[in-house]
């Protein structure tokens with residue numbers, strides 16, 4: 309029988325007492341834009357899609373300007389949460405969103421009621437404050453353990469819990485120009501390459517949220533010996549937003 313990590317153990321795994329805290333205050337970098345003219349030009353396209361991103365936007369969703377680029381639209385986050393729940397053996401009860409951003413995925417994992425523990429790791433204090441605030445709006449903030457830390461250092465600390473843990477990773481793709489190449493090269497993804505991310509996660513089952521045009525040959529190489537990787541394209545209004553590669557843990 310597998311043992312679930314108790315809350316105090318997960319807390320003890322944060323890098324310092326300061327890294328994990330009950331409440332992260334919103335900062336000057338956190339905004340709830342109500343008028344188009346207040347929105348920086350480069351994120352106006354995303355602001356136009358605000359209700360697809362967070363259906364409860366008008367309840368007071370907060371984002372930093374950079375967080376708009378990487379947030380998973382709510383219908384996609386809900387479907388990913390459903391697919392991850394269904395494809396994971398019930399013995400695994402902890403899901404860790406290692407690039408939590410403004411919280412869209414962690415909120416969907418918490419709402420799915422599948423996991424005994426949902427952990428959201430985000431290194432930017434302003435961004436984690438937005439995520440926590442947004443999770444409050446969706447009524448699930450207290451069902452998420454918030455870790456303000458670099459995910460690579462955090463992952464080293466949770467190695468003893470690998471067998472009961474699933475990783476979800478929605479990393480930065482190196483900016484909005486990711487779509488300029490017909491095939492996106494995951495080796496040169498910035499600031500973390502696919503190798504950096506996979507090496508840190510490979511002892512656990514993982515789900516990687518990547519550009520829809522990602523090089524599938526590079527993803528196929530991540531399959532452990534004798535196991536398969538599944539790749540799912542997630543679409544809205546007939547167009548793919550991103551793909552998720554579901555990668556089993558290496559033996």
Ligand code: MGP
Nearest residue numbers: 377378379380381478479480481482483484517549550
């Ligand atoms: P997009 O391709 O920038 O916009 O982002 P759109 O409107 O689908 O495409 P266009 O071709 O019509 O211009 C699409 C989705 O990709 C976003 O909603 C995010 O979920 C995701 N996404 C985009 N970027 C740049 C990132 C990123 O850097 N990291 C992560 N994790 N997701 C991203």
